[in-house]
Amino acid sequence: MEYRFSENMAALKPSAIREIFKSLSDPDMISFAAGNPAAESFPAQELSRLAADIFAHESAAALQYGITEGYAPLRAALSEWLLARRGIGKSRARGDAFDDEVMIVSGGQQGIELAARVLCNRGDTVLSEEPTFIGALNAFRSLGAIPCGIETEEDGLSPAALEAALDADPRVKLLYLIPNFQNPSGRTMSLEKRRRVLEIAQRRGLIILEDDPYGELRFAGKDIPTIKSMDTEGNVIYCSSFSKILSAGMRVGFVSAPAPLMTKMATGKQCEDVHSNLFFQMLCYRYMTECDLDGHIRDIQAIYRRKCALMSEEIARHFPAEIEVTHPEGGLFLYCTMPKGEDALDFAAAAMREKVAVVPGNTFSAWPEKPCCSFRLNYSTPTDDNIKEGIARLGKLLRARLARKE
Amino acid sequence: MEYRFSENMAALKPSAIREIFKSLSDPDMISFAAGNPAAESFPAQELSRLAADIFAHESAAALQYGITEGYAPLRAALSEWLLARRGIGKSRARGDAFDDEVMIVSGGQQGIELAARVLCNRGDTVLSEEPTFIGALNAFRSLGAIPCGIETEEDGLSPAALEAALDADPRVKLLYLIPNFQNPSGRTMSLEKRRRVLEIAQRRGLIILEDDPYGELRFAGKDIPTIKSMDTEGNVIYCSSFSKILSAGMRVGFVSAPAPLMTKMATGKQCEDVHSNLFFQMLCYRYMTECDLDGHIRDIQAIYRRKCALMSEEIARHFPAEIEVTHPEGGLFLYCTMPKGEDALDFAAAAMREKVAVVPGNTFSAWPEKPCCSFRLNYSTPTDDNIKEGIARLGKLLRARLARKE
Numbered sequence: 001m002e003y004r005f006s007e008n009m010a011a012l013k014p015s016a017i018r019e020i021f022k023s024l025s026d027p028d029m030i031s032f033a034a035g036n037p038a039a040e041s042f043p044a045q046e047l048s049r050l051a052a053d054i055f056a057h058e059s060a061a062a063l064q065y066g067i068t069e070g071y072a073p074l075r076a077a078l079s080e081w082l083l084a085r086r087g088i089g090k091s092r093a094r095g096d097a098f099d100d101e102v103m104i105v106s107g108g109q110q111g112i113e114l115a116a117r118v119l120c121n122r123g124d125t126v127l128s129e130e131p132t133f134i135g136a137l138n139a140f141r142s143l144g145a146i147p148c149g150i151e152t153e154e155d156g157l158s159p160a161a162l163e164a165a166l167d168a169d170p171r172v173k174l175l176y177l178i179p180n181f182q183n184p185s186g187r188t189m190s191l192e193k194r195r196r197v198l199e200i201a202q203r204r205g206l207i208i209l210e211d212d213p214y215g216e217l218r219f220a221g222k223d224i225p226t227i228k229s230m231d232t233e234g235n236v237i238y239c240s241s242f243s244k245i246l247s248a249g250m251r252v253g254f255v256s257a258p259a260p261l262m263t264k265m266a267t268g269k270q271c272e273d274v275h276s277n278l279f280f281q282m283l284c285y286r287y288m289t290e291c292d293l294d295g296h297i298r299d300i301q302a303i304y305r306r307k308c309a310l311m312s313e314e315i316a317r318h319f320p321a322e323i324e325v326t327h328p329e330g331g332l333f334l335y336c337t338m339p340k341g342e343d344a345l346d347f348a349a350a351a352m353r354e355k356v357a358v359v360p361g362n363t364f365s366a367w368p369e370k371p372c373c374s375f376r377l378n379y380s381t382p383t384d385d386n387i388k389e390g391i392a393r394l395g396k397l398l399r400a401r402l403a404r405k406e
Numbered sequence: 407m408e409y410r411f412s413e414n415m416a417a418l419k420p421s422a423i424r425e426i427f428k429s430l431s432d433p434d435m436i437s438f439a440a441g442n443p444a445a446e447s448f449p450a451q452e453l454s455r456l457a458a459d460i461f462a463h464e465s466a467a468a469l470q471y472g473i474t475e476g477y478a479p480l481r482a483a484l485s486e487w488l489l490a491r492r493g494i495g496k497s498r499a500r501g502d503a504f505d506d507e508v509m510i511v512s513g514g515q516q517g518i519e520l521a522a523r524v525l526c527n528r529g530d531t532v533l534s535e536e537p538t539f540i541g542a543l544n545a546f547r548s549l550g551a552i553p554c555g556i557e558t559e560e561d562g563l564s565p566a567a568l569e570a571a572l573d574a575d576p577r578v579k580l581l582y583l584i585p586n587f588q589n590p591s592g593r594t595m596s597l598e599k600r601r602r603v604l605e606i607a608q609r610r611g612l613i614i615l616e617d618d619p620y621g622e623l624r625f626a627g628k629d630i631p632t633i634k635s636m637d638t639e640g641n642v643i644y645c646s647s648f649s650k651i652l653s654a655g656m657r658v659g660f661v662s663a664p665a666p667l668m669t670k671m672a673t674g675k676q677c678e679d680v681h682s683n684l685f686f687q688m689l690c691y692r693y694m695t696e697c698d699l700d701g702h703i704r705d706i707q708a709i710y711r712r713k714c715a716l717m718s719e720e721i722a723r724h725f726p727a728e729i730e731v732t733h734p735e736g737g738l739f740l741y742c743t744m745p746k747g748e749d750a751l752d753f754a755a756a757a758m759r760e761k762v763a764v765v766p767g768n769t770f771s772a773w774p775e776k777p778c779c780s781f782r783l784n785y786s787t788p789t790d791d792n793i794k795e796g797i798a799r800l801g802k803l804l805r806a807r808l809a810r811k812e
Contacts, residue, residue, distance in 0.1 A: 001504065001611065001640040003666050004579060006549075009524045014474075014673045034471075042469040048461035055454035063448040063653035065440075068420075098407065106512060106657075106679040113678050117548075118415045122528065135680070142523075142677040173410060205407070234407040247469035249684035251512075260409050267420045271548040272519055273512040274541070277683040278655035 008122060008144040015134050016363045026355065030390035032377040033357035035183065035332060037244045038307070041300045041380075043291070047247070050286040054279065062279040068270045069262075070104025070254075071281040077288045078102050078254050085294075086215065087229030088238055088256050098234035101262040103255050105269065106276045107248075108213050111239035111255040112176070113139040114272075115209045118264040119173045120145040127165055128176040129157050131364030131374070133183045136176050136211065145174075149366035152182075156189030159196040166204055174207050179227060181214040181331025184364045184376035188329060194227045201235045207261075212240045216297050218330035219305035234258035242284055244332070245297055250280040304332065304380060311379040311387050318395025320402050332380040335361075342373040342401065354397055356390045414528060414550040421540050422769045432761065436796035438783040439763035441589065441738060443650045444713070447706045447786075449697070453653070456692040460685065468685040474676045475668075476510025476660075477687035483694045484508050484660050491700075492621065493635030494644055494662050504640035507668040511675065512682045514619050514659040517645035518582070519545040520678075521615045521661070524670040525579045526551040533571055534582040535563050537770030537780070539589045542582050542617065551580075555772035558588075562595030565602040572610055580613050585633060587620040587737025590770045590782035594735060600633045607641045613667075618646045622703050624736035625711035640664035648690055650738070651703055656686040710738065710786060717785040717793050724801025726808050738786040741767075748779040748807065760803055762796045 020033045054062050069075065079102050082088040091100050105111040112135065120126060122144030128136065130149025137147045148169075151161040157177065166172055177197070179189040189197075201208050210227045228238040241253030255265065269275070287293060311334060315325055324337040338347065344360035351358050361374030382390060426439045460468050475481065485508050488494040497506050511517040518541065526532060528550030534542065536555025543553045554575075557567040563583065572578055583603070585595040595603075607614050616633045634644035647659030661671065675681070693699060717740060721731055730743040744753065750766035757764050767780030788796060 001664070003525075003613075003664075003670075005524055005670055006527050008527070009670055009674060012673050012677075014669075015676055036471050039466040039470060042465070044461060044465035044469060047469070048458065048465065051457055051461065052454065055450060055457065059448070059450035059454065060445040061655075063450060063453070063655050064445060065442050065649075065654045106682075109677070110679045118411055119409075121412050121414070135677070138673075139677040142674060207409075243471075247685075248471045249467075249469050249681075251679055251681070251683050258407070258409075263420075264409075264411055264415055267418055267544075268415060268548060270421055271418075271515070271541070271545040272678055273516045273657055275655075275657070276512075277657050277686060279653075280683060280685070 008142060012138065012141050015138055017134060017359055020357055020359065029355050029357060030382060030386045030393070031357040032382060032390055033359050034378050034381045036381045037248055037332070038303055038380045041245065041303060042247050043287070043296055046287065046291050047283060050283055050290065054282050054286065058282065062282050064278070066275045066278040066281070068266050068275050070276065071278060071285060074104060074281050074285040075102045077285055081288065082256055086212070086226045088226060090229065094232065096232050096234070098258040100256050101259050103262055103266055103269070104276050104281055105253045105255055106273055107243060107251040108211065108239055108241035108253040109135050109139065110269070110272070111253050112136045112209065112211060114265040114268045115237045115239065116140050116143055116145060116174060117268050118261065119207060125169050125172050126174045126176060127162065127172055128366065129178065129182060130366055131184055131361055132176065133178060133211070134363050137366065147366035152185065152187065154187060156187060156193040157197060159193060159200060162197060162200055166200070166206070172206065174209060175201065176209045176211065177227070178211045179224070180212055181217065181328050183214070183331070184333055184359070184361065185335045186326040186328030186331055186333050188224065191224050194224065195230065198227050198230055198235065202233045206235065208236045210236055210238045212238065213244055214331035215240060216245060217301060217304055217332070219301040219308065221329035228256065237261060245300060246284060246287060250277065252276060252280050252284055304330070307379045307387070308334070310384060311377065311391060314388055314391035318392050320399050322402060323398060332378055334377045334379060335374060336377060337374040338398070339402070340373060344372045344375050347401070348375060350397055351394060354393045356393050358394070414548060418544065418547050421544055423540060423765055426763055426765065435761050435763060436788060436792045436799070437763040438788060438796055439765050440784050440787045442787045443654055443738070444709055444786045447651065447709060448653050449693070449702055452693060452697050453689060456689055456696065460688050460692065464688065468688050470684070472681045472684040472687070474681045475672050476682065477684060477691060480510060480687050480691040480694070481508045483691055487694065488662055492618070492632045492644070494632060496635065500638065502638050502640070504664040506662050507665050509661050509668055509672055509675070510682050510687055511659045511661055512679055513649060513657040514617060514645050514647040515541050515545070516675070516678070517659050517661040518542045518615065518617060520671040520674045521643045521645065522546050522549055522551060522580060523674050524667065525613060531575050531578050532580045532582060533568065533578055534772065535584065535588060536772055537590055537767055538582065539584060539617065540769050543772065553772035558591070558593065560593060562593060562599040563603060565599065565606060568603060568606055572606070572612070578612065580615060581607065582615045582617065583633070584617045585630070586618055587623065587734050589620070589737070590739055590765070590767065591741045592732040592734030592737055592739050594630065597630050600630065601636065604633050604636055604641070608639045612641065614642045616642055616644045618644065619650055620737035621646060622651060623707060623710055623738070625707040625714065627735035634662065643667060651706060652690060652693060656683065658682055658686050658690055710736070713785040713793070714740070716790060717783065717797060720794055720797035724798050726805050728808060729804060738784055740783045740785065742781050742783060744779040744804070745808070746779060747811070750778045750781050753807070754781060756803055757800060760799045762799050764800070
């Protein structure tokens with residue numbers, strides 16, 4: 001039997017990172033390739049206690065079918081929380097021309113995919129930061145949309161480059177952004193740039209998909225308002241999740257979007273999985289209302305502050321000075337750039353032979369075949385010892401490579 | 407802001423049934439509209455005990471990211487179970503030209519959607535029984551595919567009508583079937599027809615998506631081999647779930663398909679939700695290996711045998727003789743057909759005014775605007791008293807309507 005796949009899916013390859021995961025069974029391998037939260041960031045004891053209580057008192061509801069848009073008490077709690085923490089949901093209070101609604105999705109990934117699904121036709125261009133999250137790029141590709149990366153500076157996407165891309169293809173509907181501690185670059189978009197990009201979107205009828213999975217993981221510097229909090233016209237879909245603060249494996253994320261977009265996304269979700277795991281939606285609600293979520297988030301911030309500092313120190317000790325390294329104020333990643341002419345794919349393969357897994361920057365590009373000299377390091381998953389040992393191995397490898405070039 | 411939706415999603419409406427759900431908050435309403443399993447069919451106590459154990463001993467793994475294809479021990483347990491219970495997975499043993507693989511999905515719905523997603527382009531026709539499951543129809547529509555219902559007889563889809571449809575559009579790739587206790591009709595496809603339809607698929611290079619959510623819910627008659635169990639060429643994707651036997655709300659389903667199809671579906675799943683709730687995958691594994699799943703299934707069969715018999719008796723007592731009613735040997739539904747000229751939409755609206763919710767047959771049609779005189783009744787969710795009272799109300803209404811026509 002010869003299978004004829006759909007045009008959208010025929011050429012799509014699995015995420016390179018998730019393929020790397022599968023090769024990590026070697027116990028000697030040190031992995032800086034994951035995007036996993038630290039195991040100690042999940043409040044397992046409290047979740048266990050709450051789960052027992054749900055089984056004891058609400059099991060009939062928790063095990064039964066639910067509403068596509070999500071468990072109503074969780075949606076209500078999230079609405080309050082998003083207003084308090086992220087400035088989202090002001091539209092009603094301000095008397096804007098639109099109402100926002102909150103929907104539960106099966107992890108942030110589903111929010112991204114649904115946003116693109118309800119907006120994009122096959123052949124449509126989707127704009128994003130270059131480099132950006134592979135999961136979003138692949139979601140766009142899986143719909144037949146064509147990712148186009150926009151030049152991104154230290155303080156975020158270049159508004160001039162955005163205008164140029166929109167001039168080149170005025171039919172573009174969607175711009176995907178990770179304004180806080182971007183994946184993979186670790187960069188944060190400045191307030192000034194957030195304002196300018198929102199202004200461009202409003203002027204041009206562009207939808208911004210603001211992906212904020214790391215927004216709560218700020219461990220240095222000052223919070224910057226979300227783009228969504230400044231939107232008065234209904235141009236922004238905000239997407240985030242509990243994956244980095246309660247559990248990644250439970251697949252509970254959330255989206256806040258103007259009602260017409262939300263309704264359409266809910267219809268799409270109905271076709272994909274009917275609703276998200278209801279038991280864990282109830283668990284999130286209980287945790288939000290009965291435990292100290294904000295205190296727990298402060299604990300996670302402290303973990304990552306320490307781990308990021310440790311990896312940065314080890315890099316300063318071991319890497320040649322020619323390697324540029326980002327200084328993130330939050331999130332899970334450092335991004336390293338080798339001198340021009342170095343090849344990230346080749347370096348990642350060499351690192352793998354030294355039993356250290358890193359992700360080559362090509363993975364995060366709208367054009368992965370384009371040469372790239374950057375690679376991503378994750379500091380949330382490895383142990384302190386592994387950070388020290390792995391960075392030392394990488395440093396040795398980098399010194400050897402650069403020396404050879406001289 | 408005026409939103410321009412994708413062509414695939416612009417016209418798609420939410421499932422009529424899930425919309426009915428939302429209007430069921432009236433406590434006097436008797437609902438025969440759901441497709442919910444009986445609450446007593448979920449083994450809450452055992453799940454609670456196993457969940458506590460997972461929290462105590464495996465919480466780090468259970469709360470962390472997992473593999474897209476699913477929790478490996480669960481996939482292995484399911485492979486064995488599918489071979490023992492559904493005759494699936496013989497290909498390797500038989501030396502067929504293909505290998506089957508098992509993947510975990512977020513409920514059967516995701517299996518259906520992914521199968522169509524990897525095969526169908528916008529504008530492609532997807533064939534199915536007429537009537538059929540609305541969730542599948544909407545999944546096809548959400549991809550821009552066009553459902554086409556094939557005439558279905560008491561013993562299943564008409565092979566002659568299938569051949570005619572394939573002659574009319576030889577590019578068709580996908581045929582969607584629910585061979586056991588079909589939703590909504592309750593009909594079961596005969597062995598003879600399963601063989602003939604598989605032969606047609608193999609001769610014409612057609613993929614059969616065999617959806618079997620109710621396969622284990624047989625409470626009368628003899629099991630009939632799955633189409634998948636007879637497939638020697640790799641033409642069948644088999645899809646089912648734990649929704650009707652352990653919990654619907656947890657959203658854990660599974661797919662068995664030839665490896666090339668499975669690989670592509672896993673790539674699609676990665677784009678949709680990365681993986682399914684890992685904690686509940688571990689819970690299903692523990693239940694399958696530590697509890698008496700087959701015994702539990704026998705208990706559920708007994709519940710539905712009794713409830714189906716009760717509703718059938720009440721119908722015999724209260725409905726006019728002109729109403730045709732199916733006699734299912736399993737599953738959750740009875741399907742009733744009024745005399746020609748009666749309108750199911752009008753009847754469902756009238757029933758709603760009498761505070762009984764039924765689903766008009768139009769909902770399950772590839773062409774929902776076509777007049778229809780059938781409606782679906784669910785017997786798994788309502789209490790015995792509600793079955794008695796609700797059927798009496800419907801009987802009174804039907805008698806009045808038919809009398810008026812005479």
